[in-house]
Amino acid sequence: MARLKLKEHLINRDWCKGCNICVHFCPKHVLELDSEEKVVAVRPEDCICCRLCELRCPDLAIEVITEQSDHDATSTSEDAVNTSEQDD
Amino acid sequence: MAIKDYIRQRYFPQMWCPGCGHGTILNALLRAVDELGLDKNSIVMTSGIGCSARISGYVDFHSLHTLHGRALAFATGVKLSKPELKLLVPMGDGDALAIGGNHFIHAARRNIDITAIIMNNRIYGMTGGQYSPLSGPGKKASTAPYTTIDNQFDVVNLSIAAGASFVARSTTYHVLECVDILKRAIQHKGFSVVEILSQCPTHYGRKNKEGDAVQMLEFQKKTTAKLGSKALENDPTLIPRGVFVDIDAPEYCEEYDKIMKRAMKETLQKEPLKNFGNQANQTCDMA
Amino acid sequence: MTDNIKTDENVIKTNNIKFVQGNEACVEGALYAGINFFAGYPITPSTEIAELLSKRLPEKGGKFIQMEDEIASMCAIIGASLTGHKVMTATSGPGFSLKQEALGYACMAEIPCVVVDVQRGGPSTGNPTHVSQGDIYQARWGTHGDHAIIALTASNHQDVFEITVDAFNLAETYRTPVILLFDEVIGHMREKLVIPEQGKLPIVDRLRTSVKKGVDYHPYLPREDGRLPMSDFGGEHRYNVTGLFHDMWGFPSNNPKVVRELLHHLIDKIDNNAHAITRYKEHYLEGAEYVLISYGSSARSAIHLAKNRRERGEKVGVLELQSIWPFPEALVREKCANAKAVIVVEMNMGQVMKEVKACVDNPSKVFLANRIDNKLITPTNIKTLLRMIQGRGV
Ligand SMILES: Cc1ncc(C[n+]2csc(CCOP(=O)(O)OP(=O)(O)O)c2C)c(N)n1
Ligand code: SF4
Ligand code: SF4
Ligand code: SF4
Numbered sequence: 001m002a003r004l005k006l007k008e009h010l011i012n013r014d015w016c017k018g019c020n021i022c023v024h025f026c027p028k029h030v031l032e033l034d035s036e037e038k039v040v041a042v043r044p045e046d047c048i049c050c051r052l053c054e055l056r057c058p059d060l061a062i063e064v065i066t067e068q069s070d071h072d073a074t075s076t077s078e079d080a081v082n083t084s085e086q087d088d
Numbered sequence: 089m090a091i092k093d094y095i096r097q098r099y100f101p102q103m104w105c106p107g108c109g110h111g112t113i114l115n116a117l118l119r120a121v122d123e124l125g126l127d128k129n130s131i132v133m134t135s136g137i138g139c140s141a142r143i144s145g146y147v148d149f150h151s152l153h154t155l156h157g158r159a160l161a162f163a164t165g166v167k168l169s170k171p172e173l174k175l176l177v178p179m180g181d182g183d184a185l186a187i188g189g190n191h192f193i194h195a196a197r198r199n200i201d202i203t204a205i206i207m208n209n210r211i212y213g214m215t216g217g218q219y220s221p222l223s224g225p226g227k228k229a230s231t232a233p234y235t236t237i238d239n240q241f242d243v244v245n246l247s248i249a250a251g252a253s254f255v256a257r258s259t260t261y262h263v264l265e266c267v268d269i270l271k272r273a274i275q276h277k278g279f280s281v282v283e284i285l286s287q288c289p290t291h292y293g294r295k296n297k298e299g300d301a302v303q304m305l306e307f308q309k310k311t312t313a314k315l316g317s318k319a320l321e322n323d324p325t326l327i328p329r330g331v332f333v334d335i336d337a338p339e340y341c342e343e344y345d346k347i348m349k350r351a352m353k354e355t356l357q358k359e360p361l362k363n364f365g366n367q368a369n370q371t372c373d374m375a
Numbered sequence: 376m377t378d379n380i381k382t383d384e385n386v387i388k389t390n391n392i393k394f395v396q397g398n399e400a401c402v403e404g405a406l407y408a409g410i411n412f413f414a415g416y417p418i419t420p421s422t423e424i425a426e427l428l429s430k431r432l433p434e435k436g437g438k439f440i441q442m443e444d445e446i447a448s449m450c451a452i453i454g455a456s457l458t459g460h461k462v463m464t465a466t467s468g469p470g471f472s473l474k475q476e477a478l479g480y481a482c483m484a485e486i487p488c489v490v491v492d493v494q495r496g497g498p499s500t501g502n503p504t505h506v507s508q509g510d511i512y513q514a515r516w517g518t519h520g521d522h523a524i525i526a527l528t529a530s531n532h533q534d535v536f537e538i539t540v541d542a543f544n545l546a547e548t549y550r551t552p553v554i555l556l557f558d559e560v561i562g563h564m565r566e567k568l569v570i571p572e573q574g575k576l577p578i579v580d581r582l583r584t585s586v587k588k589g590v591d592y593h594p595y596l597p598r599e600d601g602r603l604p605m606s607d608f609g610g611e612h613r614y615n616v617t618g619l620f621h622d623m624w625g626f627p628s629n630n631p632k633v634v635r636e637l638l639h640h641l642i643d644k645i646d647n648n649a650h651a652i653t654r655y656k657e658h659y660l661e662g663a664e665y666v667l668i669s670y671g672s673s674a675r676s677a678i679h680l681a682k683n684r685r686e687r688g689e690k691v692g693v694l695e696l697q698s699i700w701p702f703p704e705a706l707v708r709e710k711c712a713n714a715k716a717v718i719v720v721e722m723n724m725g726q727v728m729k730e731v732k733a734c735v736d737n738p739s740k741v742f743l744a745n746r747i748d749n750k751l752i753t754p755t756n757i758k759t760l761l762r763m764i765q766g767r768g769v
Contacts, residue, residue, distance in 0.1 A: 096615075096626075099626060128613060129609065129610065129611060129613065130609065132608050132609070134454070144615070145615055145617070145626060145627060148613055149613055150608040150609065150613050150614070151613070151614070151615045151616065152454065152457065152608075152615075152616045153615060153616065153617035153618070153619070153627075154450065154453075154480065154617075154618065155450070155476055155477060155480055155618060158446065158447070158450045158477065161442065161443075161446065161447035161448075161450035161451055161454075162450045162451065162453060162454040163454060164414075164440070164442070164447070164450075164451050164454065165412070165414060165440075165450065165451030165452055165453060165454025165455040165456075165462075166454035166455065166457060166458055166608060167454075168412075168438050168440055168451070168455065169411075169412050169438055169454070169455035169458045169460050169462075170458040170459075170607075170608065170609050172609070173458070173608065173609050190443050190444065190447075191443060191447055194442075194443040194447070344433075344438065344440075347433050348433040348436055348438075350433075351430070351433035351434045352433070352434055352435075352436070354434075355434045
């Protein structure tokens with residue numbers, strides 16, 4: 001499977017409620033909350049495109065845009081499984 | 089399709105508190121629907137009343153936001169009257185198993201093709217943190233200032249006993265597993281139950297000193313383990329996750345179809361009798 | 376008898392004549408109106424309706440389901456109505472109480488459906504096998520919150536049939552639940568029923584939106600004539616249905632203007648059409664000095680008495696109400712205007728009498744002839760009161 005390359009983190013600042021879930025569980029510490037309690041990608045170069053931030057966000061406020069188009073919908077979560085940091 | 093194509097964007101940001109697990113369940117559910125490639129016109133989401141129940145307003149499916157506890161009864165009417173529709177029924181723990189407990193076991197017993205998703209935050213979120221039938225003993229709630237003494241249901245065992253043909257459990261921390269299980273549940277023919285442990289940081293977290301959403305997710309990670317895992321074997325006090333039951337069993341609407349076929353055949357056979365035989369005589373004799 | 380069965384035509388005619396219980400007349404009416412979904416829970420004296428439909432519906436490709444209780448039954452028919460079906464449930468007092476919350480939902484979400492209440496003694500379990508007319512107010516105010524409702528009734532099986540067809544028609548026309556208030560005597564008594572040919576009675580079918588796919592459909596935006604075209608679940612238009620106050624898309628709203636307008640709409644669509652909804656019959660009413668107002672099985676005794684009195688030259692007539700809610704105020708006021716006395720004949724403590732008193736010019740001339748002891752009120756019971764009012768003693 002080809003490695004996905006990050007294009008950008010698409011963050012919807014109107015929807016983000018600053019709950020910190022994506023920040024805390026990012027395996028590579030890519031994300032932080034800014035002074036307005038909205039998420040920002042501070043170390044995008046470290047992002048491994050696991051999409052866990054996108055999947056866990058309760059507010060659908062963050063989207064990980066990658067270079068390779070993922071029109072094949074099923075690749076979304078399966079890619080993430082392969083790189084996930086989940087327990088057991 | 090993009091996830092945003094499955095929601096009614098004009099109603100966002102959604103009304104849930106920051107870090108509420110219900111949003112993550114919405115997220116996972118949309119991904120499951122997307123990955124299955126379902127037609128939005130073929131899905132009816134029916135919900136009851138509660139924070140959880142508000143989920144139906146946000147999805148771009150046919151949506152039916154009903155009464156506290158009654159979502160499955162409404163869904164049964166929708167499904168039986170139009171079996172080609174996919175029924176998704178997300179419910180709060182109080183919604184599904186306190187006031188709606190009877191509808192829940194009966195929908196399971198019928199094995200009607202509906203996917204019930206129990207958004208279990210172990211508390212009544214919407215009304216301000218009263219204990220629920222899934223809180224369990226020793227918990228604090230606004231109606232249990234001295235801690236609860238009520239035992240909780242085990243949703244998995246209850247569903248199996250009641251006759252559900254697909255039963256699974258996951259958490260809002262294990263979101264990939266969630267998507268995967270939801271996909272299987274939606275595809276399953278029959279009554280499927282997915283219990284998803286969710287977090288209510290506002291009431292449950294605060295009252296029970298479980299901290300904020302992040303800490304509650306850490307707690308889900310620590311206190312649960314996959315079925316068949318070493319972790320579960322070593323520590324049976326962990327809550328098991330995964331698919332517990334996935335069997336083929338006669339589905340209600342399909343069985344009713346057979347009844348209709350029989351009824352139609354029998355009337356066809358009787359019709360000539362009715363017109364020329366005793367029955368007509370009888371009717372007018374009595375009249 | 377056998378002479379009748381000579382030609383096919385005659386056969387068909389005799390097949391259309393039945394000797395049935397009122398509950399069966401109701402079933403025949405529902406089938407005639409096009410019912411294709413019923414959900415219910417057994418309760419005397421309504422059970423025959425469920426039993427008969429469990430047989431008849433699948434024969435014509437319709438669905439019957441016995442739910443776990445009356446609440447679930449009410450919810451299930453609402454769900455089935457939303458997929459585009461004509462739906463009904465049937466119950467009696469205790470079950471009618473259980474249905475109230477979901478009945479309010481049907482009012483709020485504007486779901487066409489028919490709810491039959493075959494009244495029995497109450498409160499509580501009361502008496503399952505005996506008659507009462509005690510649910511008049513529950514039909515009106517059983518569910519919480521301000522709302523309008525349509526409730527119809529009938530006193531003989533031909534009328535039960537026709538009023539049932541009517542109930543389905545009104546439910547579709549006004550997008551509302553319609554209650555059929557029968558009673559134990561009507562439900563269980565047997566008499567003749569002639570089923571009209573299809574097409575003889577008008578049938579109102581579901582009004583569906585003509586809005587095309589891709590164009591914004593507003594499920595809760597009334598047309599100029601006040602009607603709201605529907606779109607079936609599973610169709611091209613995906614919208615929200617809720618019991619919360621909602622906007623024209625069906626999405627929850629707290630906007631005071633939206634809330635006020637919604638409540639006005641829900642009430643006005645019925646109250647402003649009270650004249651069109653009013654159903655009644657007159658018996659010997661021409662020039663009546665004594666007007667008996669009655670409905671359901673008690674009207675049979677009232678009519679019997681009026682006939683009997685007329686034969687003796689007394690000017691006694693009956694205004695038989697077939698619609699109870701919205702209460703036909705204008706009709707009652709008009710028909711009672713010249714009466715020396717008005718006697719409301721019913722089997723409760725005066726539920727309809729209170730409405731009559733509220734709308735006639737002189738409430739002090741309104742009297743109650745009632746029975747609340749499980750027994751059908753008799754012509755003699757009414758006559759006793761009539762003679763007293765006439766100043767003739769008993
Ligand atoms: C018949 C009825 N009883 C009580 C309520 C009040 N009520 C609304 S939501 C709710 C409980 C919500 O808890 P739960 O179902 O667990 O969902 P959550 O809000 O936690 O997601 C209650 C008791 C109601 N709306 N209707
Ligand atoms: S998880 Fe979502 S809402 Fe929470 S901080 Fe991250 S982007 Fe914002
Ligand atoms: S995709 Fe994964 S690595 Fe990248 S920011 Fe999100 S959670 Fe962190
Ligand atoms: S009260 Fe609890 S359940 Fe309700 S939205 Fe807030 S966090 Fe979620």
